[in-house]
Amino acid sequence: MNSATDRFWNLLEPEHPKAELFCRRLCGNKAEGDDLYQDAVLTALRGFESLRVETAFRPWLYRIIVNRYRKLYRSPWRTRRAEITDEELVESRSKDPTDRYAARRWLERGFRVLSPKEKALIVLYEIESWSISELAQLYGRPEGTIKSSLSRTRRRMRKEIARYLKPTQPENRTCEATYAMPRSENSPE
Amino acid sequence: MRCHEAKIRLNSASPIDQELREHLTNCPACARLAGAEEILRGSFDDSKSDVSEATPFEFVRARLEARSAQVHSSKEHSIMSSLFSRVSAHPRMSIGLIAAVLLFAVVTLVPFSYTHTVGYKVTCAQAPAGVEASLGQVAKALGAIGLGEANVNASPDRGIVELTGFSTEKQAREAAATFAHVTGYAGTPTITSIRETVSGSIYAQLREQFFEVRVAVDNRTDAEIAAEITSRLQAAGLKDADVSVKTGSGGVRQIDVTASPSSGATSTITITADSTRK
Numbered sequence: 001m002n003s004a005t006d007r008f009w010n011l012l013e014p015e016h017p018k019a020e021l022f023c024r025r026l027c028g029n030k031a032e033g034d035d036l037y038q039d040a041v042l043t044a045l046r047g048f049e050s051l052r053v054e055t056a057f058r059p060w061l062y063r064i065i066v067n068r069y070r071k072l073y074r075s076p077w078r079t080r081r082a083e084i085t086d087e088e089l090v091e092s093r094s095k096d097p098t099d100r101y102a103a104r105r106w107l108e109r110g111f112r113v114l115s116p117k118e119k120a121l122i123v124l125y126e127i128e129s130w131s132i133s134e135l136a137q138l139y140g141r142p143e144g145t146i147k148s149s150l151s152r153t154r155r156r157m158r159k160e161i162a163r164y165l166k167p168t169q170p171e172n173r174t175c176e177a178t179y180a181m182p183r184s185e186n187s188p189e
Numbered sequence: 190m191r192c193h194e195a196k197i198r199l200n201s202a203s204p205i206d207q208e209l210r211e212h213l214t215n216c217p218a219c220a221r222l223a224g225a226e227e228i229l230r231g232s233f234d235d236s237k238s239d240v241s242e243a244t245p246f247e248f249v250r251a252r253l254e255a256r257s258a259q260v261h262s263s264k265e266h267s268i269m270s271s272l273f274s275r276v277s278a279h280p281r282m283s284i285g286l287i288a289a290v291l292l293f294a295v296v297t298l299v300p301f302s303y304t305h306t307v308g309y310k311v312t313c314a315q316a317p318a319g320v321e322a323s324l325g326q327v328a329k330a331l332g333a334i335g336l337g338e339a340n341v342n343a344s345p346d347r348g349i350v351e352l353t354g355f356s357t358e359k360q361a362r363e364a365a366a367t368f369a370h371v372t373g374y375a376g377t378p379t380i381t382s383i384r385e386t387v388s389g390s391i392y393a394q395l396r397e398q399f400f401e402v403r404v405a406v407d408n409r410t411d412a413e414i415a416a417e418i419t420s421r422l423q424a425a426g427l428k429d430a431d432v433s434v435k436t437g438s439g440g441v442r443q444i445d446v447t448a449s450p451s452s453g454a455t456s457t458i459t460i461t462a463d464s465t466r467k
Contacts, residue, residue: 009250017243024241034244041253103232104239110229126233154229155200162225 008048011057012041018128019061025123026069028108036072040065059138062124066138070116109164110157118153125150195219199226296391303394306382309361311352313368313378321345323372327352330367336360341368350374358382359429403461411436418446418460 012019023040024033044064051060111119124130124138136143190212198209199222205213213220276283321343331339331352339354352368355361358380365378402421406414411434422430433445444460 013246016246016249020243020249021240025236030241038249038253038256041249042257045253045257103228103235106228107232107236110232127236129237151200158222158225158229161228162221165221165224 040068066120073116110161113156113160122153192219300388302388304384304386306384308383309355309358311361311365311378311380313350315376316348316350320372327368327371330371336364357429401459406462
């Protein structure tokens, strides 16, 4: 094993748990997520010598993951359809909204209207808790562009989810408590 | 508050005040958006806590290293990368292969300068006086023996007559004999070859040295075979080829060819007889 390969594995090891989890969240299931992760790592291994600064390993690795994901899901054969019906969504909404199954299904419904790139962006920000500056470094875009993209992506997801809500629901009155919650420092504005 | 302003407030995630609360109560569309935002935020928060156990790193590394080694020997690997991997695995064979490719390139592509004979001329020194008056007769005589394209030039002040435009040495000799017969020239004519320097690959140079003629001999007479060989040699530039085909005892055919290529250099003539008889 040559030194470059050893260095690659040494750099990957601390990133492995989160990167693998990110791939699973992108794909929506463990099996496809693990396949995506392994393909991305193989691609990174082959192109490791192109990485000039090893401190930029993390954004470089995630860029490869996002590109592999985009390539994978660009094919029309990979278009995914939500399996649940509108009635199931509304019924699950009437239960505890923090129910894990229901939450996952709502997210899947929202992700349907996003491109692979947008989905990766929103997952990294909202779930993986990447900062705006980290995302800007990953995508090679200004922070203002990243904030605009995040705002636009959330708006699209919100609009898609809103389609499955009835016009008037008693639960809507509880949303004021949610919006009174303090925002994190990295919220897009 | 208008819906437009309410949506801006919702998008910016600013706290809900009394004004916005009243609008949400009265506007179902904006209330739906607010509900959707609640669902979205709750789903994201829930996903953060939904952390599945990662695959052990050693397991992943071992699997990927095996896959990486497999990819290098896989047929699906690109042609260029598989070629590079083979080259690196067999350095001696690679050196030999590269040397062979370079040799082939040198032989077929790299031009070299070489000289070859493009014709002959006859120089008759100390020509008899008044020979220029006979030049017309000389030209007519040359035409009679099939050398009508030859040029006859005289330099009376130097006493030299030159006959040019012969493709073979044999033609030059015949022309010299004809000149001597017509003019009564008693001297010794000098036959010199006209050479030129050309540029070409080694392969092109060697091609000029080889002639191959392939003929079918089954159910054909000696005369027919000789005629075909003669015509093929003439087409290849050997206009003075003498071909003789004789059938000896036992039905064995003997083919004799005497020819001089136009270049004048030593050439190899290959006659191949195709026969179905064993």
